[in-house]
Amino acid sequence: MPLAPTLKQRRQRLASHFNAPALLWSGCATPRNFPANTHPFRPSSHFLYFAGLPLENAVIRLADGELALFMDEATPAQALWHGPSPSREELADKMGAEQAFPLKELERFVGDAVATLKVQDSATAAHQEQLLGRSLPVAKRAEHQDLQLLQAIVQLRSRHDHYALEEMRRAAAVSVSAHKAGMAATQPGLTEAQVRAAMEQVIMAQGMTCAYNSIVTVHGEVLHNNHYHHGLGENDLILADVGAETETGWAADITRTWPVSGQFSSTQREIYDIVLAAHDACIAAAKPGVEYRHLHLLASRVLAAGLVDLGILVGQPDDLVAQDAHALFFPHGVGHLLGLDVHDMEDLGDLAGYAPGRSRSDRFGLGFLRLDRPLQAGMVVTIEPGFYQVPGILQDKGNCDLYKNLVNWDRLAQFADVRGIRIEDDVLITDSGCDVLTAELPTEADDIETMVPEPE
Amino acid sequence: MPLAPTLKQRRQRLASHFNAPALLWSGCATPRNFPANTHPFRPSSHFLYFAGLPLENAVIRLADGELALFMDEATPAQALWHGPSPSREELADKMGAEQAFPLKELERFVGDAVATLKVQDSATAAHQEQLLGRSLPVAKRAEHQDLQLLQAIVQLRSRHDHYALEEMRRAAAVSVSAHKAGMAATQPGLTEAQVRAAMEQVIMAQGMTCAYNSIVTVHGEVLHNNHYHHGLGENDLILADVGAETETGWAADITRTWPVSGQFSSTQREIYDIVLAAHDACIAAAKPGVEYRHLHLLASRVLAAGLVDLGILVGQPDDLVAQDAHALFFPHGVGHLLGLDVHDMEDLGDLAGYAPGRSRSDRFGLGFLRLDRPLQAGMVVTIEPGFYQVPGILQDKGNCDLYKNLVNWDRLAQFADVRGIRIEDDVLITDSGCDVLTAELPTEADDIETMVPEPE
Ligand SMILES: [Mn+2]
Numbered sequence: 001m002p003l004a005p006t007l008k009q010r011r012q013r014l015a016s017h018f019n020a021p022a023l024l025w026s027g028c029a030t031p032r033n034f035p036a037n038t039h040p041f042r043p044s045s046h047f048l049y050f051a052g053l054p055l056e057n058a059v060i061r062l063a064d065g066e067l068a069l070f071m072d073e074a075t076p077a078q079a080l081w082h083g084p085s086p087s088r089e090e091l092a093d094k095m096g097a098e099q100a101f102p103l104k105e106l107e108r109f110v111g112d113a114v115a116t117l118k119v120q121d122s123a124t125a126a127h128q129e130q131l132l133g134r135s136l137p138v139a140k141r142a143e144h145q146d147l148q149l150l151q152a153i154v155q156l157r158s159r160h161d162h163y164a165l166e167e168m169r170r171a172a173a174v175s176v177s178a179h180k181a182g183m184a185a186t187q188p189g190l191t192e193a194q195v196r197a198a199m200e201q202v203i204m205a206q207g208m209t210c211a212y213n214s215i216v217t218v219h220g221e222v223l224h225n226n227h228y229h230h231g232l233g234e235n236d237l238i239l240a241d242v243g244a245e246t247e248t249g250w251a252a253d254i255t256r257t258w259p260v261s262g263q264f265s266s267t268q269r270e271i272y273d274i275v276l277a278a279h280d281a282c283i284a285a286a287k288p289g290v291e292y293r294h295l296h297l298l299a300s301r302v303l304a305a306g307l308v309d310l311g312i313l314v315g316q317p318d319d320l321v322a323q324d325a326h327a328l329f330f331p332h333g334v335g336h337l338l339g340l341d342v343h344d345m346e347d348l349g350d351l352a353g354y355a356p357g358r359s360r361s362d363r364f365g366l367g368f369l370r371l372d373r374p375l376q377a378g379m380v381v382t383i384e385p386g387f388y389q390v391p392g393i394l395q396d397k398g399n400c401d402l403y404k405n406l407v408n409w410d411r412l413a414q415f416a417d418v419r420g421i422r423i424e425d426d427v428l429i430t431d432s433g434c435d436v437l438t439a440e441l442p443t444e445a446d447d448i449e450t451m452v453p454e455p456e
Numbered sequence: 457m458p459l460a461p462t463l464k465q466r467r468q469r470l471a472s473h474f475n476a477p478a479l480l481w482s483g484c485a486t487p488r489n490f491p492a493n494t495h496p497f498r499p500s501s502h503f504l505y506f507a508g509l510p511l512e513n514a515v516i517r518l519a520d521g522e523l524a525l526f527m528d529e530a531t532p533a534q535a536l537w538h539g540p541s542p543s544r545e546e547l548a549d550k551m552g553a554e555q556a557f558p559l560k561e562l563e564r565f566v567g568d569a570v571a572t573l574k575v576q577d578s579a580t581a582a583h584q585e586q587l588l589g590r591s592l593p594v595a596k597r598a599e600h601q602d603l604q605l606l607q608a609i610v611q612l613r614s615r616h617d618h619y620a621l622e623e624m625r626r627a628a629a630v631s632v633s634a635h636k637a638g639m640a641a642t643q644p645g646l647t648e649a650q651v652r653a654a655m656e657q658v659i660m661a662q663g664m665t666c667a668y669n670s671i672v673t674v675h676g677e678v679l680h681n682n683h684y685h686h687g688l689g690e691n692d693l694i695l696a697d698v699g700a701e702t703e704t705g706w707a708a709d710i711t712r713t714w715p716v717s718g719q720f721s722s723t724q725r726e727i728y729d730i731v732l733a734a735h736d737a738c739i740a741a742a743k744p745g746v747e748y749r750h751l752h753l754l755a756s757r758v759l760a761a762g763l764v765d766l767g768i769l770v771g772q773p774d775d776l777v778a779q780d781a782h783a784l785f786f787p788h789g790v791g792h793l794l795g796l797d798v799h800d801m802e803d804l805g806d807l808a809g810y811a812p813g814r815s816r817s818d819r820f821g822l823g824f825l826r827l828d829r830p831l832q833a834g835m836v837v838t839i840e841p842g843f844y845q846v847p848g849i850l851q852d853k854g855n856c857d858l859y860k861n862l863v864n865w866d867r868l869a870q871f872a873d874v875r876g877i878r879i880e881d882d883v884l885i886t887d888s889g890c891d892v893l894t895a896e897l898p899t900e901a902d903d904i905e906t907m908v909p910e911p912e
């Protein structure tokens with residue numbers, strides 16, 4: 001499907017939800033250690049959704065279903081150093097923009113009713129505020145017409161069109177290859193960094209980038225782990241959460257957990273199979289109308305039941321979940337929206353993730369849930385249950401007291417070689433159920449074992 | 457050499473050049489597409505020089521040769537998600553800091569005489585300004601005590617100590633391996649992205665990062681080329697400018713140019729050998745007391761002489777250089793300072809690169825020179841002559857008129873398969889001459905050819 005008709009449909013849908021003019025900025029590259037040495041440029045996702053192309057320092061105007069592009073063309077001096085680039089007219093044509101102007105023309109289109117969202121980079125944000133003559137709060141605190149724009153964007157971006165899904169399938173396919181490469185590169189004695197490099201190489205070789213900072217670790221119990229210096233021990237599990245992003249910003253988000261030796265220990269496999277059962281149960285239940293929170297609780301119950309069977313938890317699964325005992329081992333939500341952002345629209349706070357009138361729970365077992373909406377066809381969500389032995393949770397005095405009789409601590413001690421397991425797939429909600437975009441990557445323990453080479 | 461004594465020596469040297477207290481901030485990670493999805497954190501280079509460790513959201517105070525560290529320890533909630541981290545006392549000990557405080561104690565140490573430099577990220581810069589009660593210009597426009605601090609820092613950072621050189625040798629060694637991997641991965645029909653990925657994989661596998669956005673291109677004539685989508689044609693040259701940065705921020709910067717087929721064409725080899733002669737001449741001439749500008753002009757003369765021998769330029773080499781005719785093909789400077797930044801201290805404008813009283817030339821052949829100082833033992837500079845056929849330069853009407861009789865355009869047309877060649881090494885100035893930190897990577901055309909596999 002070509003880009004221009006997709007963008008036309010998106011802005012016409014926007015016009016049906018929002019009737020004031022909107023300006024969206026792409027942003028600018030930000031300095032790393034000095035101004036000329038920047039981080040790779042990543043445009044605003046809201047801009048990308050309606051502009052389709054990763055243009056730096058560009059602005060689009062959306063009004064009445066029409067698109068105007070504002071950008072300056074490269075000066076001869078810039079062309080000298082950066083090479084030829086398409087003209088504004090060529091880009092506008094590719095996007096199907098009705099109009100195209102140099103940036104200075106923007107000032108003709110400002111006024112009190114113009115809506116916008118503040119971008120992430122402060123230099124561009126300052127330009128936005130200067131041009132519009134008002135100060136802008138961060139996007140999640142937008143007010144008045146900006147809030148209405150944001151609510152309309154949430155409506156649109158929550159359910160993906162064909163073009164977006166094709167992009168996400170491409171991101172998923174490359175991410176699947178990256179995980180296969182990571183498994184194939186695994187050997188005791190290597191480092192996490194070597195496995196990470198084998199995975200990210202695949203993404204980079206395809207001209208894509210990582211959608212987020214990869215997690216590749218033998219310490220899966222550290223949930224936000226961006227260190228890669230540990231050696232791979234023969235009895236370790238590797239937890240790898242690595243996803244690609246296409247050239248136009250569409251993301252994948254995959255986690256797999258595999259044994260360094262190519263063989264799960266019996267304790268590792270027992271827990272692995274419980275996490276997988278939770279994962280599979282959620283995918284079997286995902287369809288339009290189902291509350292995402294229900295999937296989270298379903299995963300929690302399956303985990304609790306499995307841990308009861310293993311003798312780690314003591315009690316009835318439903319009671320255990322009601323008391324948040326599962327959250328001792330599964331302290332995060334079962335997933336989130338996926339799209340142009342790995343946590344899609346998280347810049348808008350919970351405005352995308354939570355249905356109107358809903359807000360985060362205070363409960364230990366629910367507070368980290370990033371998504372609390374009924375599923376709709378066209379949504380893409382992740383399903384990512386896990387089991388972790390987080391010292392800060394399991395050694396917490398309050399938790400030890402509270403859950404004293406619900407956990408068999410002696411039995412748990414036998415599972416010391418399971419620090420963290422997560423299995424994460426990307427799931428498109430269809431009219432009748434769901435379609436796993438990342439299904440090419442096996443999840444069964446037997447299949448995983450065949451993909452990791454024997455120690456040399 | 458351990459870190460703490462090195463840092464002590466650095467701050468004592470600072471105290472001998474600057475006698476007011478200074479506060480240096482490390483900065484914070486900046487958002488990519490949403491606040492929780494950040495670019496990888498890179499601390500300020502000035503902070504790293506005196507603090508030695510890549511600490512986020514930390515501040516150091518330097519006064520009278522003593523170091524105080526200000527940072528907050530991870531909260532229990534942070535430790536839950538990010539894992540255990542060393543305590544403030546442990547870090548202070550590693551750094552040899554005389555004192556260590558939580559961040560809130562900083563306010564006890566502010567006053568009119570306190571010097572600082574504005575960091576790159578705007579959130580931290582706002583904190584700096586708020587705490588010090590004054591607005592800060594970008595570092596290169598620093599005034600009063602800030603300017604004096606900056607000048608003292610330039611003195612120190614211009615000449616590297618043993619610790620820095622060990623780090624830079626590590627960065628160089630990994631970068632050499634990356635280039636070898638790039639050559640070994642080359643095959644007609646692949647893409648630039650695949651070669652880039654093979655190179656960056658090596659850097660990432662060693663736990664290092666790229667010091668700058670890599671250039672890996674068959675369009676070497678585009679000097680700032682950050683696209684990687686072109687296919688590798690059988691008759692193309694690949695120009696790869698890729699360098700690693702160690703965990704504590706020390707950089708390497710290497711460029712090599714190799715034939716996709718493993719065999720230079722006769723025209724490619726003729727130009728390659730001229731660029732190499734310029735490179736070798738500069739390295740042979742580099743020693744303390746020599747003006748870096750002299751090396752630039754030396755490279756220019758060797759290039760001009762070679763192009764005269766080939767019949768591309770017409771005239772006497774010295775005359776051609778005096779008329780900037782060499783700059784038609786070599787439109788950039790012969791190199792720059794190297795250290796914690798790939799263009800070391802370029803955040804300070806030309807304050808580091810240009811000796812006091814000197815400023816950029818208006819001349820076409822000199823205006824892009826980033827360094828105009830006499831060489832001193834302990835400096836590390838790059839030597840990176842090149843030859844490029846930049847359409848924007850060679851097709852420029854003014855240049856065509858001006859250089860009509862100095863260029864044999866018909867002869868030049870025979871070298872159409874040479875779009876861009878650069879050979880770049882990192883050179884430490886020693887007491888008696890220089891030491892090429894990147895010498896492990898061959899430069900001779902014959903050697904390069906043996907490193908690129910035959911087309912399959
Ligand atoms: Mn996820």
Ligand SMILES: [Mn+2]
Pocket residue numbers: 709791792838840880
């Ligand atoms: Mn360089």
